[in-house]
Amino acid sequence: MKRTLIKHALAAVEPLEAITVAGWVRTRRDAKGFSFLELNDGSCLGSLQAIVDAGVPGYADMAHCITGASAEVSGRLVPSPAAGQKWELQAARLRLLGKSDPSYPLQKKGHTLEFLRTIGHLRPRSNLFGAIFRTRSRLAYAVHTFFQERDFVYVHTPIITTSDCEGAGEMFRVTTLKGNIDDQGQADFFGRPAYLTVSGQLEAETFACALSNVYTFGPTFRAENSNTARHAAEFWMIEPEMAFCDLEGDMDLAEEFVKALARHALEECAEDLALFGKFVDKGLHDRLQFVVERPFQRVSYAEAVDILRASGKTFEYPVEYGLNLQSEHERYLTEQHFHSPVTVFNYPREIKPFYMRLNDDGKTVTAMDVLVPGIGEVIGGSQREERLDALLENLSYHKLRPEDYWWYVDLRKYGTVPHAGFGLGFERLLMFLTGVGNIRDVVPFARTPGSAEF
RNA sequence: UCCAGAGUAGCUCAAUGGUAGAGCAGCCGGCUGUUAACCGGCGGGUUAGAGGUUCGAGCCCUCUCUCUGGAGCCA
Missing domain, CATH: 3.30.930.10 (Bira Bifunctional Protein; Domain 2)
Known part of the structure; x- marks a missing residue:
């Protein structure tokens, strides 16, 4: 399946039946029976929130989808019922591409520019x-x-x-x-x-x-x-x-x-x-x-x-x-x-x-x-x-x-x-x-x- | 290169010359359509490095390194 840039997914004008996005995990929030996974691929500022139900193929890898990990998610792009984003991805499949070591230095919170200069590769x-x-x-x-x-x-x-x-x-x-x-x-x-x-x-x-x-x-x-x-x-x-x-x-x-x-x-x-x-x-x-x-x-x-x-x-x-x-x-x-x-x-x-x-x-x-x-x-x-x-x-x-x-x-x-x-x-x-x-x-x-x- | 300031946990910061701490991150558990989520627990340190003063130094002194701000040179 062809990969869709998150930039294009977020700019959608109507729901999309089957798309695949890939990127790096910005953050994950677990709920009862499913997880929110935010992916960013650098194509734009925004991240795409994926809803991954516990039953979908690949969910076993969710534990490894911590900040910094790379993953691919396929599913339906649907209007988001909650505030904060227009669209979200209802996952049909999750594929972990690369684990992230717990030492990943980029946090969800703000960093100083001086610190970021020391990790120019990230x-x-x-x-x-x-x-x-x-x-x-x-x-x-x-x-x-x-x-x-x-x-x-x-x-x-x-x-x-x-x-x-x-x-x-x-x-x-x-x-x-x-x-x-x-x-x-x-x-x-x-x-x-x-x-x-x-x-x-x-x-x-x-x-x-x-x-x-x-x-x-x-x-x-x-x-x-x-x-x-x-x-x-x-x-x-x-x-x-x-x-x-x-x-x-x-x-x-x-x-x-x-x-x-x-x-x-x-x-x-x-x-x-x-x-x-x-x-x-x-x-x-x-x-x-x-x-x-x-x-x-x-x-x-x-x-x-x-x-x-x-x-x-x-x-x-x-x-x-x-x-x-x-x-x-x-x-x-x-x-x-x-x-x-x-x-x-x-x-x-x-x-x-x-x-x-x-x-x-x-x-x-x-x-x-x-x-x-x-x-x-x-x-x-x-x-x-x-x-x-x-x-x-x-x-x-x-x-x-x-x-x-x-x-x-x-x-x-x-x-x-x-x-x-x-x-x-x-x-x-x-x-x-x-x-x-x-x-x-x-x-x-x-x-x-x-x-x-x- | 010159002047000034800073350096403490992975990050952001506390700590009168007298037992090095917190929040976040990580790990474990709980809860929840969440969104810098929340609640509980755990691990985490050569206090930049070297030397000195002192009964005792993260704190005072000297040197070195690195970073930041300003200046010079310039785009």
């Missing part, structure tokens, strides 16, 4: 993590839909790279060498030192300068010793790159993108979102609604500095033109001043990387960051420097060697075009859209300094 069976990873899947799909519908070409930029997207962070070395690897770069597998990518941007630019609009969506690695709730050593980044596009168009796309994913979450992940709203972040639904409906605020870096100065607030770090905005500054702007996502643009040249286009003032570059309440920076992007002379000048300004970026420079030699793009951390977006406060909880198996279990 936490997807919990309500919260099931919801998180179903949402992650749907939003990953929505990312592709968003770009494909707009004629963006998906490019698989390399994971192993020999180029450094400067400013992005520390890199993991990839090597087959043993011993002191620094002295023997030429002997290495690729004939030179190689690393895990920190960004696909430079490669994406080459494809944008051929296919017009492209995007990447893949794993990204940073070897920084960052110990925060919003940093991971391995994460997924989305990087659109558009030819014939300026900073304005870049900011438009970034805003449109965040709004589209928020809308998608509201419309397609409503059940799971309701769980987040109940247990993780009470204001989640209203915030997403707000993000979808209202335009993002846009301020230049100079204006942002003025706002911070005029705020009368005392910050731990100084607010001064030419200094980077600190977390506390970004949070003030998005959480207290504007109460909405904010796009800050035109940053001082000296605090941004070499590839950003120099503005006519000679002092600022076309950088833009999208800040959202609760998370801070979720997008960083820019219009790229497309003028050969200016790029070479910028490389030397940042003390980088043009020959190390020869192919990147070549793009400016052969039919250069204005182009722009941004990078968005998929996990940070997930945190924003689910309300989950720690990046370790939106990654199936998080890699952080000192931690790579599972």
Whole structure:
């Protein structure tokens, strides 16, 4: 008999004569002559309650159907006479598939996120993590839909790279060498030192300068010793790159993108979102609604500095033109001043990387960051420097060697075009859209300094 | 990496420097169209690790480890 997903059984519009469901026991309650068995198969948040009379084949195994065990139940889907669920399964047969040792760590009651992180192999069976990873899947799909519908070409930029997207962070070395690897770069597998990518941007630019609009969506690695709730050593980044596009168009796309994913979450992940709203972040639904409906605020870096100065607030770090905005500054702007996502643009040249286009003032570059309440920076992007002379000048300004970026420079030699793009951390977006406060909880198996279990 | 806090039963937490406990989970039994079911009973501990102070340390001191929150770096 074909198995019916519990998701589909619960969504039935009429009784079903003979179905088979399979899943993991969430809880069992025994009554006189029969048992209530709640099965969850992860296809949706809800579980299906099966009524198993003592006489049905397989009932002898009921004693083993404790929380965590796997089982298959066949029977009739009928309206439930009691409150709590619309449908229930009147079992005709029970089949125990896998016993669960009494040491099964997931209980029916709530667990702390810290404890669940220590059982990464079992936490997807919990309500919260099931919801998180179903949402992650749907939003990953929505990312592709968003770009494909707009004629963006998906490019698989390399994971192993020999180029450094400067400013992005520390890199993991990839090597087959043993011993002191620094002295023997030429002997290495690729004939030179190689690393895990920190960004696909430079490669994406080459494809944008051929296919017009492209995007990447893949794993990204940073070897920084960052110990925060919003940093991971391995994460997924989305990087659109558009030819014939300026900073304005870049900011438009970034805003449109965040709004589209928020809308998608509201419309397609409503059940799971309701769980987040109940247990993780009470204001989640209203915030997403707000993000979808209202335009993002846009301020230049100079204006942002003025706002911070005029705020009368005392910050731990100084607010001064030419200094980077600190977390506390970004949070003030998005959480207290504007109460909405904010796009800050035109940053001082000296605090941004070499590839950003120099503005006519000679002092600022076309950088833009999208800040959202609760998370801070979720997008960083820019219009790229497309003028050969200016790029070479910028490389030397940042003390980088043009020959190390020869192919990147070549793009400016052969039919250069204005182009722009941004990078968005998929996990940070997930945190924003689910309300989950720690990046370790939106990654199936998080890699952080000192931690790579599972 | 820096600052602060925490670590006691499988889980969540108690315990003035003086006999380590409870609820839940598990096991056994009872009751019941139940639904974080309920009632009774039982088992469960190197108090993160190492060292020190003390007649006596879960508690005080030192070091180490792990986790959490904040900061830096960033997405």
